[in-house]
Amino acid sequence: MRTIDWVDDAIEIVDQTALPATLVRVRITTVDDLIGAIRRLAVRGAPALGVAGALGVALAARTVAEAHLDAAVEQVAGCRPTAVNLGRGARRAAARIPDGAQAVLAEALLLRDEEIAASAVMAVRGADLVTELCGQRPTLLTHCNTGALAAVTGGTALGVVVELHRRRLLGGVIASETRPLLQGARLTAWELAAARVPFRLAVDSAGPFLMALGQVDGVILGADRICANGDVVNKIGSYAHALGARAAGIPFIVVAPESTIDPRTAAGSGVDIEERDPAEVLSYHGAEVAPRGTPAANPAFDITPHELITAIVTDRRTIRPNRGERP
């Protein structure tokens, strides 16, 4: 199963807002529908967003009048601001517009295939590194969702977890539920159960304490953007886990494809952190608790400074930011 693909002249995605209750594939035939799907997080995860950006431009090249094509590309590229992959995928495909719609699609499909290959390579390199840094059969804490649902197949950090399990070198997983949109409770729990990986779900705020108790041997998660200085922008809550890992003296490992590295952003402080609808904080998968209209702070991402990061594993290399190495 592919999270996102090109099928019969349209984009097909797994609708991640419907999981874990139902596995629904949605066919997307217009740029507006794709933008809507991206904004409501029906498709999410940095690698998957890169492919969505490229396929969105391929769709635009076939369906949007030439006079409106540039605007459509910019709409796709900018409909979520924080993950670098979306805009980068869109612009890479758009560079082929002069060669015709078929060339744009070919470029998008090439990006899709690169992300599939990158996942496979990261799983192997990451599993080797975790065994080196965390020892035999560690319990790893992960945050948000970084499995196949965040990529095309395989995944980033969760791909490493599954590879370790396949090698029989994993103790277990603590999956952070990842409020407000519960990518951990909904998506990671679903993927880990399907892969028969032993895990326990935990509220996000329990992570640092479970580390202090010695119940976690390492933290492994993905990235939405990796800055030139090694700062990592990722789902809100990542930074708190990084502080917990440092206090407990355990490795904090980021797994992300090279396509997530943004050399043009010097440091995390330069990244536009998406502030999402306060309503997300007031509810839980549709259930409401606090009265509507209650004010809320809802940054979708946070910034983990490079000095808190033990390693960044990409499809090409391993970077050790807290030793002064830079992407």
Add this chain to the structure above:
Amino acid sequence: MRTIDWVDDAIEIVDQTALPATLVRVRITTVDDLIGAIRRLAVRGAPALGVAGALGVALAARTVAEAHLDAAVEQVAGCRPTAVNLGRGARRAAARIPDGAQAVLAEALLLRDEEIAASAVMAVRGADLVTELCGQRPTLLTHCNTGALAAVTGGTALGVVVELHRRRLLGGVIASETRPLLQGARLTAWELAAARVPFRLAVDSAGPFLMALGQVDGVILGADRICANGDVVNKIGSYAHALGARAAGIPFIVVAPESTIDPRTAAGSGVDIEERDPAEVLSYHGAEVAPRGTPAANPAFDITPHELITAIVTDRRTIRPNRGERP
């Protein structure tokens, strides 16, 4: 309005599981009903639990046969293990059993009145200290619920917040939602709105990042048990906020009555941390996301080491643990 009181020969509580949707007072006439109410968190918060323990023994002294009275006292004292106040309140009232049921009740009502007075004193001392440490009109982050609903009237940390607002010396509040049982989103939001204190709700994992962004000038919260070395046991998530506060260089302030200090527990590592039903992690105020039976880690409390604590404010004194002062 009192969160817990003795009315017409029975215990009356505000049922906190029904808030914020409805404000329901529940009349409790048996020890079993009180234990049920404590276990399901219909009454919670360290000071309120102390009063519940004492009034529970007063109820037992009137309704339980003498042969079963000791067992009833122990059941009340031990039905939640982490907050020291519950057991201490129960045993203090039980010490008067030889003097008759009326003496037991008088002792419980004295404890109730002491907690009311302690709240008032802590509000003033805490507000003075916050102004000294955090400056004019700070934004304070608070976790869980420490308002009148956690005490009899007034509260602990939230009592300080309301006092600062009354003095016009408060900028605003970030209220952590406090998963899994949402005491922040349900109870603190309700109390702050009622007191017209400006606030924003946030998911728990956003706290440390909002601190790193400079949007928080201090953290203020309560305690379920304060150990002899100054370690503070409080709602899960407190430790993560303490790590965030240290990294951001802002004060981390605990407000709790003297009755929360437990000189017989040397350090946090000696405290029995209540592990609650995994089902709490899988759902949100009744709404379920992860499939039933999904394994979960659910420690209800965590331990903040004394070196991360700027100040503990009680009704008698201010202790500065990170300067080496001990309770």
